[in-house]
Amino acid sequence: MPLRASDLLTLTREGLYCPLGGFHVDPTWPVARALITHGHADHARAGHGSVLATGETLRIMAVRYGEDFCRTRQEAKLGEPIRIGDVTVRFAPAGHVLGSAQIAIEAEGVRVVVSGDYKRARDPTCLPFEVVPCDVFITEATFGLPVFRMPDTSEEVAKLLASVALFPERAHIVGAYALGKAQRVMALLREAGYDRPIYLHGAMEKLTELYKREGIRLGETPKVVAAERAKLHGAIVLCPPSSIQDVWSRKFPDPVTAFASGWMRVRARARQKGVELPLVISDHSDWPDLCRTIRETGAEEVWVTHGQEDALVHWCGTQGIRAKPLHLLGYGDEEVEGASESASESTAGPAPGPAGAAVDLEASP
Amino acid sequence: MNDFAHLLDRLAYEPRRNAKLRLLQDYFAHAGDPERGYALAAMTGGLSFREAKPALIRGLVEARIDPVLFRLSHNYVGDLAETTALIWPAPGGEPGAGPLSRAGEGQGAGPLSRAGEGQGEGLAESGEGAAPTRSASRGRDLSRTGEVERPGLNGPASPGPGHNNPPPQVPSLAEVVETLSTTRKADLPRHLADWLDALDETGRWALLKLVTGNLRVGVSARLAKTAVAALGGHEADAVEEVWHGLAPPYETLFAWVSGGGERPETLNPAPFRPSMLSHPIEEDSDFAKLDPQAFSGEWKWDGIRVQLVGGRDREGQQVARIYSRTGEDISGAFPDLAEAITFTGALDGELLILREGRVQSFNVLQQRLNRKAVTAKLLEEFPAHMRAYDILTAEGEDLRPLPFGERRARLEAFVAGLDHARIDLSPLVPFATWEELAAARADPASVGAGEDADAIEGVMLKRVNSAYLPGRPKGPWWKWKREPHLVDAVMMYAQRGHGKRSSFYSDYTFGVWREAPEGGAELVPVGKAYHGFTDAELQKLDRYVRNHTTKRFGPVREVAYGPDTGLVLEIAFEGVQRSTRHKSGVAMRFPRVSRIRWDKPAAEADRIELLERILERGEREIAPGARLAEEEA
Numbered sequence: 001m002p003l004r005a006s007d008l009l010t011l012t013r014e015g016l017y018c019p020l021g022g023f024h025v026d027p028t029w030p031v032a033r034a035l036i037t038h039g040h041a042d043h044a045r046a047g048h049g050s051v052l053a054t055g056e057t058l059r060i061m062a063v064r065y066g067e068d069f070c071r072t073r074q075e076a077k078l079g080e081p082i083r084i085g086d087v088t089v090r091f092a093p094a095g096h097v098l099g100s101a102q103i104a105i106e107a108e109g110v111r112v113v114v115s116g117d118y119k120r121a122r123d124p125t126c127l128p129f130e131v132v133p134c135d136v137f138i139t140e141a142t143f144g145l146p147v148f149r150m151p152d153t154s155e156e157v158a159k160l161l162a163s164v165a166l167f168p169e170r171a172h173i174v175g176a177y178a179l180g181k182a183q184r185v186m187a188l189l190r191e192a193g194y195d196r197p198i199y200l201h202g203a204m205e206k207l208t209e210l211y212k213r214e215g216i217r218l219g220e221t222p223k224v225v226a227a228e229r230a231k232l233h234g235a236i237v238l239c240p241p242s243s244i245q246d247v248w249s250r251k252f253p254d255p256v257t258a259f260a261s262g263w264m265r266v267r268a269r270a271r272q273k274g275v276e277l278p279l280v281i282s283d284h285s286d287w288p289d290l291c292r293t294i295r296e297t298g299a300e301e302v303w304v305t306h307g308q309e310d311a312l313v314h315w316c317g318t319q320g321i322r323a324k325p326l327h328l329l330g331y332g333d334e335e336v337e338g339a340s341e342s343a344s345e346s347t348a349g350p351a352p353g354p355a356g357a358a359v360d361l362e363a364s365p
Numbered sequence: 366m367n368d369f370a371h372l373l374d375r376l377a378y379e380p381r382r383n384a385k386l387r388l389l390q391d392y393f394a395h396a397g398d399p400e401r402g403y404a405l406a407a408m409t410g411g412l413s414f415r416e417a418k419p420a421l422i423r424g425l426v427e428a429r430i431d432p433v434l435f436r437l438s439h440n441y442v443g444d445l446a447e448t449t450a451l452i453w454p455a456p457g458g459e460p461g462a463g464p465l466s467r468a469g470e471g472q473g474a475g476p477l478s479r480a481g482e483g484q485g486e487g488l489a490e491s492g493e494g495a496a497p498t499r500s501a502s503r504g505r506d507l508s509r510t511g512e513v514e515r516p517g518l519n520g521p522a523s524p525g526p527g528h529n530n531p532p533p534q535v536p537s538l539a540e541v542v543e544t545l546s547t548t549r550k551a552d553l554p555r556h557l558a559d560w561l562d563a564l565d566e567t568g569r570w571a572l573l574k575l576v577t578g579n580l581r582v583g584v585s586a587r588l589a590k591t592a593v594a595a596l597g598g599h600e601a602d603a604v605e606e607v608w609h610g611l612a613p614p615y616e617t618l619f620a621w622v623s624g625g626g627e628r629p630e631t632l633n634p635a636p637f638r639p640s641m642l643s644h645p646i647e648e649d650s651d652f653a654k655l656d657p658q659a660f661s662g663e664w665k666w667d668g669i670r671v672q673l674v675g676g677r678d679r680e681g682q683q684v685a686r687i688y689s690r691t692g693e694d695i696s697g698a699f700p701d702l703a704e705a706i707t708f709t710g711a712l713d714g715e716l717l718i719l720r721e722g723r724v725q726s727f728n729v730l731q732q733r734l735n736r737k738a739v740t741a742k743l744l745e746e747f748p749a750h751m752r753a754y755d756i757l758t759a760e761g762e763d764l765r766p767l768p769f770g771e772r773r774a775r776l777e778a779f780v781a782g783l784d785h786a787r788i789d790l791s792p793l794v795p796f797a798t799w800e801e802l803a804a805a806r807a808d809p810a811s812v813g814a815g816e817d818a819d820a821i822e823g824v825m826l827k828r829v830n831s832a833y834l835p836g837r838p839k840g841p842w843w844k845w846k847r848e849p850h851l852v853d854a855v856m857m858y859a860q861r862g863h864g865k866r867s868s869f870y871s872d873y874t875f876g877v878w879r880e881a882p883e884g885g886a887e888l889v890p891v892g893k894a895y896h897g898f899t900d901a902e903l904q905k906l907d908r909y910v911r912n913h914t915t916k917r918f919g920p921v922r923e924v925a926y927g928p929d930t931g932l933v934l935e936i937a938f939e940g941v942q943r944s945t946r947h948k949s950g951v952a953m954r955f956p957r958v959s960r961i962r963w964d965k966p967a968a969e970a971d972r973i974e975l976l977e978r979i980l981e982r983g984e985r986e987i988a989p990g991a992r993l994a995e996e997e998a
Contacts, residue, residue, distance in 0.1 A: 146430065147438045147451035151566075245861065245868050265451065266442055267377065267570075272919050274861060276378045311437045318431065 003108045005136040005301065008087065011326060016114060016138070020107055021087040023052075025114050035076075035089065037116025038100035039064070039179055052076050052084075054091060056099025056214060060179065063210050076101070078127075094118040095129035096283055097180030098211060104132050112136040113297065119282065120289040121150060124187040125180070125216050129293075137299035138326070141307035142284040143262050150262060150286040156279045157188045160236070163256060163277055168234045171252035172277070175244035175259040178204045180283050182238050183211045185260050186218040188281075189236065199224045199232060201239035201248075226251075245274055262286070291315060366564065368396055369404050369538045370571035376582040385584060389592035393619070399539045402614025405593060407538075407575060409586040411613050414545035417557060417576040419445050425558055429454055446573035453561050453569055533563035539614065545576065587691055597622030602639040602835040605692050609633045634676030635686040637694075638711055638757050638765070639835035643825065643842035651843070652799050660826045661769060662794035662802055664814060665844055666715040666752055667727045667822040669734075671695070673714070673751055673788070675706040683707065687716075698739060702749040705787035709760050710779065713833075714753035714791060717820060724752075724820040727954075728942055753780055754791040754825075757833060765833035769841075772833065794824060802826075806845060822939065823847045849937035849955075850979060852877065853962060853970045855888055856932045859910040860921045862895065869903055870910040870922060871895055873958070875934050879949070879973040888926055889949045889973060894936055897957035906961065931967030935960040941980040951976050 009018055014027040023033035030047035037043055037053075039060030044053070046065035050072040051058065061069050076082060076091040078101065091101040096117040103114045113134040120129050143150075164172055176182040182204050189198060197220040200208060205223050212218055224237060229251040243249055244257050259275045262282025270278040285293060290312060294302055302323040304312050309325035316323035372392045379385050393401050406412045426435055426449050435452060442448040536544075536559075544556055557576065561569050574580045590608070591601040599622060610633040611618055620626030646652070670690040678684050685706035687696045696703045702716065718725040718733060725747075733747040756776040757765050764772055773793075780790045794812060796802040802824060805811075810818040823846035831841035854875035862871035872895040876888035898906065909924075909932055916923040925931060937959035944952035951973070 145438045145441055146434050147442055147448060149451070247868050250868050267447055268443055270378065274380075274920075276380065278378065308437070308441065311434050314433050314437070315431075 003110045005110065005112055008105050008107060008110060008112045009114070009136075009138070016326075018085075018087060018105055021085040021089070021105065023084060025103055026116065033084075034070075035103055036061070037094065037103060037114065038096055040097070040117070043116060046070070050074065052082070052089075054078065054099045054101050057101070059210060059214075060099060060207070063206050064179075090132075092130045092132050093127035095120065095123060095126060098126045098183070098214060098216070100126060100180075102130075102132060104134060110135050112138065113299075114138045115140055115293075117142070117284055118293070119285045120293065121153065121282070121286075123184055123283070124191060125183050125211065131293065131296045133298050135299060136301045136303065137294060137297045138303045138305060139290065139294060139312070140284065141290065141304045141309050141312045143265075143282060143286050144290055144304070144308035144312040146287045146311070148262065148265055148282075148286045149288060150265065150282045151280050153184075153188055153281050154192065156260070156281050157185075157192045160189075160258060160277065160279060161192060161194060163258075164234060164236065167254075167256060170254040170256050171229075171232045171234070172236050173244055173249045173252060173255045173257055174236060174238050174279070175241040175257075175261075175273075175275075176238050177261075177283075178240050179207050181260055181281065183208060183216060183218060184283070185238065185279075185281065186221065187216065190217065190219050194236070195219065197222050197235075199235050199237040201237070201243055203240050203243075204238055241273075294321065295319070366536050366538050366541060366560075366572065367568050368392065369400065369407075370564070370568040372404070373571045373574070373580070373582050374567045376584055379583075382588070385588060386592050386595070389584070389589060390595055393593055393596055398616045398619060399614030400537055401619060402616060403538045403542045405589055405615055406542075406613035407580055408582075408584050408589040412542060414542065415548065415550065415553060416578045417553060417573075419577065421554060422446075422449055422557070422573065422577070425449075425554060425561070426452065446577060446579065447570055449561075449573055450566050450569035533559060535563045535568070536560050541572065541575070542613075585691075586693075593618065593622055597624060600836070605637060605639045605835075607636075608692065609636050609686075609694070633684075633686075634678045635674040635684045635706075635711075637672060637674065637686070637688040637692040639692070640670065640672065640690050640713065641755075641833050641835060641842060642690075642837040643844040644837065644839055646826070646843040646845045648845075655799075655826075657797065657799055657802070659828055659830070660843075661773070661829050662796050662805070663754060663791050663825050663827070664794060664809060664817075664821045665823040665825045665846065666717060666724070666791065667820050668715040668717040668724075668730055668752070671714065671716045671751065672757070673702070673706050673712045673753075675708045675710060677709060698734075698736070699749045700739060701744050702751060702787055705751070705783075705785045707785070708779075708783060711757040711759075712751065712753045712776075712779075712788070713755035713757060714751045714788075717750050717752055718747050719750040720748070724817040726819045727940065731942065749787070751788045752791045753788060755833065768830045768832065769827050770829040802845075806847060821847070849939055849959070850941075851959060852891075852936050852938070852975055853933050853965065854891065854936050855926050855967045855970045856910075856924055856934055857888060857890055857926050858921055858923050859906075866903070869907040871903055871907070873906070873934065875936060876926070876949075877971050877973050877976065886928070886972075888931075891947065891949045891951060891973070891976060892936065892938070892953040892956040894934070894956045894958050897937065897959055898961065902961060926967060928968040929966075931970075933962035933965040933967055933970050934958050935962055941976050943980065949973060949976075951980060 007020060009016055011017070012024070014024055014029040014031050016025040017023075018025070023035055024031045025035045026037055026043040027034050027048070028042070028045065030045070032049040033052075034048040034050070035052045036057055039057045041064070044057065044061050046061070046069040048070045051061070051070040052074045053061070053076060055075045058073050058075060078091050078093060081088045081090050087105050087107045090104045090106070092104060094100040094102045094116050096119055100116060100118070102116055102118065105112045105114070111134040113132050113136070115138060117140050118129050122128075160172065160174070174185060176185050186198050186208070198218075200221050200223050202223055208218060208221055224232070230253060233253050237252065239249065241259060241261070244259060249255055249257070256277055257275050258277035258279055259270065259273060260279040260281040262280065262284055263269045264275065264278030264280045294316065300322060302316050302321055303326045304323060305326050313323045313325055372388060375388050376385055379388065392404065396404065403412070422445060430452055435448070438452055439445060439448045442451065541560065548556060560572055564572060587601060590604040594601045594604045604618070607618065607629050611629060617626060617629040621628050672688040674686045674688065676684050685696065685703045686694055687699050687703055689695050699716065718730045729747065733743060733749065736743060753776060756772055756779055757763070759775060759779055764775060767775070777790060780788060792813065794802070794805050796805060806824045809821045810816070814821055823844060826843040826845065828841040834841065854877050856873050857876045858874040859870035860872040862869055872893060874890050874893045876890045878886045879889050881887035910922055913924045914922045915925050935958070936953070936956050938953040938956040940954040942952050942954065944950060946952070953976070
């Protein structure tokens with residue numbers, strides 16, 4: 001009897017599990033062996049026995065959780081087959097953040113690809129997404145509705161720079177997720193020719209330093225000195241999303257509140273957060289790219305993990321592709337309202353359950 | 366249309382009044398005629414055209430997008446106009462945002478090109494991904510331009526409609542407005558679809574808001590007029606003075622304020638004149654500085670401030686207008702009162718409901734307001750009157766420069782001369798000392814107000830030698846409102862404020878006790894207050910909310926409340942009305958936090974019966990400022 005996809009990957013309490021290889025992918029609870037797609041806190045947790053991930057992801061986890069975030073670790077080289085138990089796995093770039101990867105799991109000619117989070121849009125801070133043909137594609141669906149069509153990032157950065165030109169006396173406080181989005185915004189600003197210092201909230205410092213060590217050029221990024229905030233007229237300041245509404249941001253000169261996120265596509269989202277300058281910059285695939293990617297993988301079957309599963313499953317049906325939602329507990333979008341906020345009140349310790357799923361350590365000021 | 370759309374987009378996110386003003390001014394200075402005039406009309410409610418119904422828009426979208434995907438999207442986004450704007454398959458008119466140009470990124474030297482697909486294929490694939498029904502829209506485009514659909518055009522190798530057809534023309538706002546006001550109903554869908562094809566996301570959103578009559582971007586008519594006036598260094602009142610003689614697109618107005626034209630002489634024989642407003646008096650500090658002899662006192666009526674203006678047009682026909690305080694023409698809502706304007710002149714006063722000579726409370730007046738149709742029954746049950754307290758013009762003479770004392774004498778003579786049952790005089794409240802005035806304020810019925818005391822919400826002080834000045838000059842007019850009602854309520858929810866207070870939980874929903882269906886007592890929300898406290902108190906309240914949060918709903922937090930826990934807020938308010946929108950069935954007028962009762966246990970907060978009694982008995986039976994006797998016990 002031929003191998004079925006469910007022999008390669010199944011759903012357990014801890015998350016996706018490969019019975020033939022004896023490992024989990026992005027488990028939300030501590031497990032013996034974990035393969036990690038990328039360094040965001042809802043996918044990469046501390047406390048596993050052994051971790052296999054790209055070198056960048058391992059270093060990101062070490063910066064976030066300390067060097068002892070797991071017992072043993074192994075670096076996965078992109079494109080290189082690695083034998084685990086009865087399966088072969090291969091990591092391929094996902095284009096989401098620095099070090100992010102899809103994981104292909106293969107046995108007896110059947111291949112399943114776990115996308116992790118991914119995007120197809122250009123990002124100067126990480127390798128571009130690579131299409132891996134497969135039988136079963138496990139996709140995210142954070143922006144899985146046709147209303148999500150992300151604009152060109154250069155337009156959004158131009159919007160920010162135009163506002164800085166219009167209000168040269170006001171500080172521009174840009175909320176951005178501390179891993180990935182913040183560094184992408186910095187790199188995009190540099191591409192647009194912005195050469196003044198970009199000020200950072202303390203919570204962004206360590207990861208930004210890591211990006212620089214990995215060879216991403218971000219220019220001068222001084223940390224905001226609390227006592228100097230009132231003097232930063234016309235400055236661009238990056239901070240975690242939770243801080244744009246915080247008392248911390250009110251000490252800048254007449255701050256303009258900006259937020260770089262795919263959620264800014266929807267007005268109500270921006271208004272709920274009190275955002276005056278929404279910047280539609282997403283690290284996830286938008287709807288056209290989700291659809292395009294599914295087709296390009298040639299997958300006969302699609303499993304949809306977190307996000308707006310219904311619409312994508314429906315669309316697959318109209319295209320003659322079998323699809324089902326995987327209701328994975330514990331994955332959230334790292335940018336969802338409340339997610340970063342709750343960081344200050346819950347501790348993302350070694351064994352966070354689903355409740356603390358979307359928590360990001362760096363979001364706490 | 367694009368400039369207007371981007372203005373609305375910016376305004377929708379901008380909380381600060383001054384920044385809004387700057388955006389508006391910038392737009393009015395740079396947009397040409399007639400574009401800016403129609404924009405001004407859109408923001409001042411001056412446009413009338415055939416509005417598009419939601420069903421029409423839904424139909425247009427569902428002809429282009431899988432209805433299931435559209436429904437899921439609409440549920441998620443919540444707003445039909447925005448969902449449509451985001452989901453509309455833009456055929457080539459939208460660089461950057463559409464799926465076609467997205468694939469275009471792959472053509473460059475960027476990392477995407479490493480993904481390895483051919484250009485043509487990438488275009489076709491992403492196009493289909495975004496819009497399963499693209500071929501339908503393409504066919505429609507073709508039929509519109511009269512071309513015959515060629516075989517193969519819909520095939521996967523086709524680079525898309527934008528390459529085969531000339532790009533649709535982005536309409537001007539003027540074109541949209543003029544088309545909408547002349548189009549036949551049957552042609553409306555076609556026009557709308559053409560425009561939606563041509564506009565970008567922001568443009569589509571603004572267009573849909575406009576055509577559905579839902580243009581709410583936080584700009585009042587007054588603010589828009591202020592921005593126009595500022596172009597010529599004028600105050601908003603200068604625009605108000607000429608406003609009612611003008612019509613969209615207001616070219617003479619813009620010519621005047623930009624310095625290129627004469628002041629547009631108003632052709633309206635019954636124009637609005639900006640109202641004079643008062644400041645609240647501070648009992649502790651202001652009275653000591655004021656001389657009672659220099660002031661005249663009168664009742665402050667709890668009605669609607671109106672201006673009654675009459676005149677004769679060129680044909681000698683009588684023109685009668687009723688304006689609200691902000692200059693809105695509300696004559697249509699009060700034909701019974703408008704009939705009384707048989708004179709030439711302008712009276713300032715309060716619109717009230719009188720029954721058998723007795724002034725009714727605001728609750729009664731409320732039932733006459735915001736009605737779609739003014740029925741005979743409504744006119745009979747709620748007859749509108751005006752209680753006049755100032756006269757601005759009479760028989761073509763501008764009386765506003767005269768001192769109040771002289772105007773009052775002219776007013777008394779004028780009203781006596783009218784001898785009309787619908788218009789009477791607001792009596793003066795005589796006093797020699799501030800103490801006497803305080804006594805009159807505390808008990809109007811005892812000083813001649815009689816049964817009308819119900820509709821009195823305080824006293825007004827007017828400096829006898831002051832001219833009638835538009836706006837709110839400090840000094841000549843003061844209002845001294847009656848003591849408010851008070852209730853002790855428990856904080857239940859808190860919401861973040863806006864602008865400067867956006868980092869603070871500054872809007873509080875509070876509740877009072879009532880009997881629970883399953884026995885015992887429960888708190889039921891009765892209102893929301895967001896002012897009345899100092900900045901220092903706000904910081905403490907904010908900290909309290911953060912430390913006592915039990916649940917989060919987006920920007921709203923639920924705080925701990927119950928018999929043994931919770932924060933008591935003393936709420937001041939002006940009255941109670943029935944409300945079907947509130948769970949408790951009552952709604953307060955002007956609630957605000959008067960004291961924070963850190964000391965008071967939540968179990969000792971007031972009960973709903975207190976509010977219901979105020980509602981049922983009418984306000985007359987409750988001594989203003991005091992609690993009911995039962996509550997004191």
